[in-house]
Structure formats: structure tokens, C-alpha cells
Amino acid sequence: MPNQGDFTCYKRIPCCIIHLVIYLEVGENEEGQRLDRFLRKYLPGANLSLIYKAIRKDIKVNGRREGEKYSLKKGDILSVYMLEEEIDRYRNIPGRKRAKRQFGVVYEDDNILLVDKPFGLLTHGDSTEKKNHLANQALDYLIESGAYNPRTEKTFSPASVNRLDRNTTGLVVFGKNAKSLRTLNGLVRESKLEKYYLTIVSGEMKSKLYLQDSLIKDKETNKVTVIRDGSQLSDLQSGEKNISTMVEPLNISNGYSLVKVRIITGRTHQIRAHLASAGYPLIGDPKYGDKKVNRKVKTAFSLDTQLLHAWKIIINSAETDLSYLDGNEFTAPIPPRFHEIKTLIFGE
Secondary structure, eight states: OOOSSOEEEEEEEGGGEEEEEEEEEOOTTTTTOBHHHHHHHHSTTSOHHHHHHHHHHTEEETTBOOOTTOBOOTTOEEEEOSOHHHHHHHHOOOOOOOOOOOOEEEEEOSSEEEEEEOTTOOSSOOSSOSSSSHHHHHHHHHHHHTSOOTTTOSSOOOEESOOOOTTOEEEEEEESSHHHHHHHHHHHHTTOEEEEEEEEEESOOOSOEEEEEEEEEETTTTEEEEEOSOOOGGGOOTTEEEEEEEEEEEEEETTEEEEEEEESSOOTTHHHHHHHHTTOOBTTOTTTSOHHHHHHHHHHHOOOSOOEEEEEEEEOOTTSTTGGGTTEEEEOOOOHHHHHHHHHHHOO
16 A cells, blocks of 8 residues: 555556556545545546546545545545546646746745735736736746645645736735645635735825725626625625725825725725725726826826735634734735835825
8 A cells, every 4th residue: 555645556457458556645635625526626637427437436445435425534545447548638737838937925834825916917817828927926936946746736736815906916825735725715705814905096085984885797898896885795686796895094195095905805806996986096097997087197107007006914813723823914015116106196
């Protein structure tokens, strides 16, 4: 019985046919998954009927047949009776060139990675950019440092728990293993991963705002509409999602406000759309901004996109496996261009 890693051995069967057995040991990043869900990730090129047929005929767990709902445990040994060529075909793992690193590392330990995303970089790939995005850059960084080895991992890949628009800068959090990723996602759902942003808006904001509304997204235009009717989550119509945004003015000058924003919920374009609906559009925002203001700031500052920076994250992780980070604050410095325009409007 194997102790660790993937390896193969050969077993003779009648008629001199060579049959291949591949052994997979379940590690921490796989434990807790249902057998069928694990196999769907491990063999992404296989259809569901093949997966369930393999569970019935071609796969044993610790030498026994198990059902598709079997919950994998650390140390379980899966015996996969399939040809290596067949497995390679179903795994469908394409090679790719390394993505050039553009982000800065703010904090890292064995469980999490916090990075500072620069302007113009996608968090994840889309139809226009499939290779050079932050997720791939972070993955390559972890491979180079030895923190992640795709050859020994069966289904897990490090991933981020928050997402920033292409032209939004600042903090993005990655879980480096399955356990920490689950914990971080839980903290996000419970609003225990506090996310603060800095931006400059049109209009002089005299006091704090606590905005609670709902929004609906148009997938064709990738634009959201805020519905300012005070709907509670239970009253939302199909496709609507509740949004909560807290805004605090930090400085006011000449019709502009430098504000700190905390998002309680995390929806697409939430800050940009919510502040615009409240009468304080982000300067330079081509999608939700004021066209007259945008023309003015383009002339004055050569600004043709929003200034939005994911500035600070506070981790409230008591009573979790990340409790050692409870109460920790992490910040990313304002980018030079943001700082330059802020100085021109508000002074040092």
C-alpha cells in the first residue's frame, strides 16, 4: 500500500493483457469531498456517466467499493483501474507559459497570500485575456516558491476570495490550501473579512452614509442597476441582490470628496453603482460616472477611469483555524497616480 503521492504499478490479468492501477492518496486538500465530486475535478474531461460508471466498476477506496456520496478522509487510498493514457485524456491539463509577475506581496504565511493588484490587471481571466491575469500570476509565484506543487495536487488549486475590477487596485486575498480557502470564504460570507476602499467622488459629502438597497445585473452589458427601494433580502425580486455600503468622508475640496468605503456585501460594481445612485459618482468612472464631471477631470488630470483602491482588510477569524490572524489589519499603499490626483485636489 502506498504511503504518499501518485504512483502506478502493473498487474497481469488473463490473456496477457497488462492492466494499469493508479493509486491516489487523499491529502488535506481533498478530505471532506464526496467521491463523485472529487473525480469530477480530477477528471474534468470525463462526462458524468463515465464518472459514475468508474465508481461502480473501476475505482476502489481502501480496497473496497464505495458509493458516489462517500466522504473522502485524509489517508484514504483510491485504486483507479484505468489506462494511464485514458486518465491523461480525461484530466485534460494543458501546458501554459508562466505569467509575468506584476503584483506585490503584502503578507504571506503557510495558509494565505495577500497581494497588491496593480492597475489594468484582471483578477481572473476572461474572453479577452486567458493567461496573464492575477490568478495565474499568483499561482506561478506559489509554484516557484514551492508553496504549491500542481504535480502532487489532485484537485486543489489556490484561489482568491475577493475580486477586483481590472482598473481597481489593491488587496486581493488567496487561500493557499483547501482548508484555509474554505475558512476565508466563510469569513467573506459572514462579513468577517472587513474590506475598506479609498476613492474620490464628485460632490461634497458632509457626513457618513450607510446605504442599503438592492441591485440587478445586466449580463449582456456587464452593468448593474441599483434599486433604491429599501427592499429586504426576503422581498427581492428574481435576479435582485441586496447590497450594503458604508461611506465616510475623509476630505472635501472644490466639489470633490475623498472617501473611505466599507462594503458589507460584495457585488459586481457595488461601490461604483451604489455611490452614483446616492449622488456621489466616482470621478472618471466611464460606466456609472457623471459625464460632465468626467470631461472636467479628463481635462484637468488626464483621468479617464475611476480611482478606486482596495486599501485595507481586517481579518476577524476568532474560533477558526486562522485564529492567529484575528484582528490583524493589512494595507496596500495608494498607487502613485491616485496619490498625485489626490494631492492636486486636496493638497498634502
